[in-house]
Amino acid sequence: MIGMERTIIPKFAEIEFGIASKSAILSFIVAFGITKAITNYFTGKLANRFGRKNLLLFGWLLAIPIPFILINAQSWNWVIFANILLGISQGLTWSSTVVMKIDLVGEKDRGLAMGLNEFAGYFAVGLVAFLSGYIAQKYGITPYPFYLGIGISIIGFILTLFFVKDTRVFVHQENTTNKTEKLKNIFLETTFKNKTLSAITQAGLVNNLNDGMIWGLLPIVLLSLNYDSQNIGIITAIYPTVWGFGQLLTGKMSDIYSKKKMLFWGMLLQGVAILFIPFAVAFYQLAAISAFLGLGTALVYPTFLSAIAQATNPHQRAESIGTFRLWRDLGYAIGAIISGITADIFGINYAIILIGLITIVSSLIIEIRMPKDTI
Secondary structure, three states: OHHHHHHHHHHHHHHHHOOOOHHHHOHHHHHHHHHHHHHHHHHHHHHHHHOHHHHHHHHHHHHOOHHHHHHOOOOHHHHHHHHHHHHHHHHHHHHHHHHHHHHHOOHHHHHHHHHHHHHHHHHHHHHHHHHHHHHHHHHOOOOHHHHHHHHHHHHHHHHHHHHOOOOHHHHHHHHOOOOOOOOOOHHHHHHHHOHHHHHHHHHHHHHHHHHHHHHHHHHHHHHHOOOOHHHHHHHHHHHHHHHHHHHHHHHHHHHHOOHHHHHHHHHHHHHHHHHHHHHOOOHHHHHHHHHHHHHHHHHHHHHHHHHHHHOOOHHHHHHHHHHHHHHHHHHHHHHHHHHHHHHHHHOHHHHHHHHHHHHHHHHHHHHHHOOOOOO
16 A cells, blocks of 8 residues: 555645645655554554454554545645545554464564564565556556555455454463563653664654655655656665565575674664665666665664564553554654754755755664664
């Protein structure tokens, strides 16, 4: 669903609704990011009460009407509403799958499980970003690309209903042997007080802050360079595809190597790659930047979640992950707002450079604040 939007929504906004303002175009990402972030938090809080499967199923149910709303949108407000639904759906479904996989695997394989989870998601984002660009180029920006979303949401609901089982029982089993001390205030410790958890949380926020900028502004940059929909689809697809495939390796690496070092180098690589975007024109240059950006994100994404899981008590893990994902996905909204306003006032290149510098600062916070003995 996200891959579908990454490629076509900026052009969809201009063609269907005549919207040229960067801030207005990015408003759909703000709506998505805020609603997903808040839903992440409540999914974490409610996972033990209502069960992981029930939240997952409800999330897929909410996804089904989204493509129909986009196909029949009469104004930009319809697109905003569709992305509010998408944010709630994503918060419920993805937070549930993350917590369920951590429930299922032992301590030694958390990174591997997160790598598999994030690979599945972001490989699909990359694949559908490419397919959406191809379909839009061949058949038009609407309605055909949105048919992908209809199929995806219905299949997700059916798979969950008939094949997924709840995983709460594994939490109780693990708690009998886990010695991790309980946090006094899960929200405050994850956000500010605990050095490990708060360092991870700020990096998660900045990671999605730069992703929000890439999601909204990269297609606009490529349009300004006169790339067609198919080539925009290829370049925008490389980033999440490398991010997705890379996590098959980096997820397991985070079980073996220093989590702190992986987070530092991953954030630094993202920041440097972003700084090169304004100076790239050729297809191969932009493709390479997209690949390096994907690699940097692959280094940090499964590592965030496995590090949070390691630092928290099993009964508090879902809520701590929910808190982390609240701040991480608020990064989408914050990134879209900062980059949209900066682009409208100073130009797109200044917005991109600002986001790149913020990402490099985040890597330095990991290096300075996160304890050296974190593994």
